[in-house]
Each structure stands twice: as C-alpha cells, then as structure tokens.
Amino acid sequence: MTNTSTRTVCLCFGLECQVSFDATDFITLDLINRDQKLPEWARERLPAMLKSGVIERVARKYILSRKFYEFVNKKGVYTRKRGLDRETNKQLLLKHIRDNRKEGSRLQDLMQVLPALSRRQVQALLAELKSQNEVRMVGKTSAAKWYPHVEDALSNDGE
Numbered sequence: 001m002t003n004t005s006t007r008t009v010c011l012c013f014g015l016e017c018q019v020s021f022d023a024t025d026f027i028t029l030d031l032i033n034r035d036q037k038l039p040e041w042a043r044e045r046l047p048a049m050l051k052s053g054v055i056e057r058v059a060r061k062y063i064l065s066r067k068f069y070e071f072v073n074k075k076g077v078y079t080r081k082r083g084l085d086r087e088t089n090k091q092l093l094l095k096h097i098r099d100n101r102k103e104g105s106r107l108q109d110l111m112q113v114l115p116a117l118s119r120r121q122v123q124a125l126l127a128e129l130k131s132q133n134e135v136r137m138v139g140k141t142s143a144a145k146w147y148p149h150v151e152d153a154l155s156n157d158g159e
Contacts, residue, residue: 025049032062058082089114090125097135097146104138104145 021029028042032055038046046062049055056065058081069078084092096113097105111122126146129135133149 029054029064033064035061038062056082083116084114086125089117090129093122093125094129094134094148098148101148104147106145107142110146 024041025045028038028045028049031038031042046055050057053065053067055062055068063081064078066075066078066082069075092113093110096110100109107119107122107126110126111117111119114122114125117125126135126137130137135146136149137144137146139145
C-alpha cells in the first residue's frame, strides 16, 4: 500500500500570518504564475488562497499577491502582472490622442498603446473619456478616428 498523503509546508510573509500549502496548492500557484488555465480541482482552492493573501484577483484572472512578490523580492514583476490602473490607462490613451491630434487615432492604434487590454476594454475607456468631454470620435466603424475634445485641441494648437 502506498502513502498518497501530501506534505504540508508553511510559509510566512513577514510576521502577518502563517499559511499551510500541500502539493496541489503549489501546483495551483505554479499554474497561476504561468497564466495557465486552472483545472476544476485547482479552482476549488482559490477561495482559501485569496483569504490567505497569497493570490489576488485582477479582473477575471488570478495573480500571485503583492505580499508574495515582496517576500521573494520581485516587486516589479508584481506591478507588471497586475497591470496599470484604470486612470493610468485612460491617461495613456489621452496622451496618445493628444500627441496625434492632427491626424487622429484609430482604435487599432489605441489598442497598441494598451496591448494587455481587449478591444472591448479599450472601447470602454474611450467611452469614459468621451463622457468626460476629454475626447471625441469622428466617423464610424473601423474608419473612425479619435481626437482631443474641441476646446482641448484648440488650446494646444500652439504647441
């Protein structure tokens, strides 16, 4: 008869907590770290891992937590995996639109500014900027171009 029990390992992030992991937890963390799809048995462990603070949910995906990356001294990797916040993304789009105010910016160009986001996510950010009177769209469909709001474009013509 073989012993199929798993060994428990404890990790501590500073003095805050002690978390126990078994082999399946380490496999789950590895899958999350490699951005791979989680099988059902791994998804069952997510609530406990979220509660322990070893992973975080970002939109529809899971990443290793800030605490984890601080513990392994890789804070920059956390920032890259987490992505930029919504306001930063909007400012990047707005900067690109302003920098290209004369010729306008097509959606495909704006998607290159934020390659980690889907088409729908970029469109949602543009809709927010439009509702805030920061940008305006000229044209329809794929031929449409984005420009700074009229007053913004006029005040920046002297640059």
